[in-house]
Amino acid sequence: MDNPSLFTAVILGLLEGLTEFIPVSSTAHVQLASHFLGFKTPGNAFTILVQLGAILAILLVYFKRLLNVALTLHSSERSRWFVYSVLIAFLPAAVIGGFAEKYISQMLETPMLMCYTLIIGGIILLVVDRIKFQPKYFDAMAYPPALAFKIGLCQCLAMIPGTSRSGATIVGALLMGADKRSAAEFSFFLAMPTMVGAFALKLFKARNDLSFDDATVIFVGFLAAFVSGLIVVRSLLAFVSRRGYAPFAWWRIVVGLAGLAGLYGWG
Numbered sequence: 001m002d003n004p005s006l007f008t009a010v011i012l013g014l015l016e017g018l019t020e021f022i023p024v025s026s027t028a029h030v031q032l033a034s035h036f037l038g039f040k041t042p043g044n045a046f047t048i049l050v051q052l053g054a055i056l057a058i059l060l061v062y063f064k065r066l067l068n069v070a071l072t073l074h075s076s077e078r079s080r081w082f083v084y085s086v087l088i089a090f091l092p093a094a095v096i097g098g099f100a101e102k103y104i105s106q107m108l109e110t111p112m113l114m115c116y117t118l119i120i121g122g123i124i125l126l127v128v129d130r131i132k133f134q135p136k137y138f139d140a141m142a143y144p145p146a147l148a149f150k151i152g153l154c155q156c157l158a159m160i161p162g163t164s165r166s167g168a169t170i171v172g173a174l175l176m177g178a179d180k181r182s183a184a185e186f187s188f189f190l191a192m193p194t195m196v197g198a199f200a201l202k203l204f205k206a207r208n209d210l211s212f213d214d215a216t217v218i219f220v221g222f223l224a225a226f227v228s229g230l231i232v233v234r235s236l237l238a239f240v241s242r243r244g245y246a247p248f249a250w251w252r253i254v255v256g257l258a259g260l261a262g263l264y265g266w267g
Contacts (some may be wrong), residue, residue, distance in 0.1 A: 002009070006217060008039045008217075009039075010224045011033065012033055012037075013220065013223065013228070014228045015033055016228075016229070017224040018228045018230030020195075021054070021187070022228055023166045023167030023252075024251050025121070025163060026054075026164075027134075027161050028114040029255065031049055031161065032255075032259050035046070037178075049203075049221075050225050052199060052222060053221070053227075053229060053241050054113065054195070054225045055195045055199060058195075058229065059232065060230065061233045062189075062192075082141045084145055084192060085143050085145050086189050089152035092152040094157065097197075097201075099170030100159055104159050107160065114259070115162070115256045115257075116162070116191055116234075116260075117160055118255055119252065121162065125245050126253065135179035136177040136178075138179050139182060140183075143186060147176055149188065150172065151190070154169055154172025155169045155172070157167050164252075165188045169183075170184055170187050170245065180240050180245070188233065
């Protein structure tokens, strides 16, 4: 495998890990970067498998807490409440995503749509970040199931490429009374079943396109996504507690405008 391909794999892997858990849309970043770099593997195998790096990063960060939940599930009402809330939040995306997967895949082939969605989502996030909410929910592990389900419905908006799964869930949580820190953390928890489910579905559908020929490139991207994802998950909660979500809103707008400029200028 040549060095340019390895370098591109590192860039795309870093993008996946850096953007998966913040409200800027990892899909849009990776797809747009792949488009402009001319990088593509059969069946989008690279994009599918490199997500596993980001998944493992968040599982590692929350391993102790998740292990404690598993060990106390039979004796702790709080643990059972938490698992139930996450599963009920995951349900809408599981159902709708299964039926809409074909249409989602078609939209992924439209870079222009992702650019506009990035900009629109950035404006919405900027507006929401400036609203002075009076939060009622501060513990992501104690969200009521009804609140969790509504956040899960918001997550379905992320099926439009460029919307951002974390952005949709965070904005939804904020609008429904969560504080900024717990909204981000619940987005982390909800990412676990959502990303694992999406990964399994994509992997199954692309099983005939996968090849060991690109194993080195995929491994390099996976490793880059794991390391960068680990850094983001460990630092994001403290960042949003201090700065809010406005920096991510501006990031989305700038990337969306740059993408449009590139598409109109170079195609």
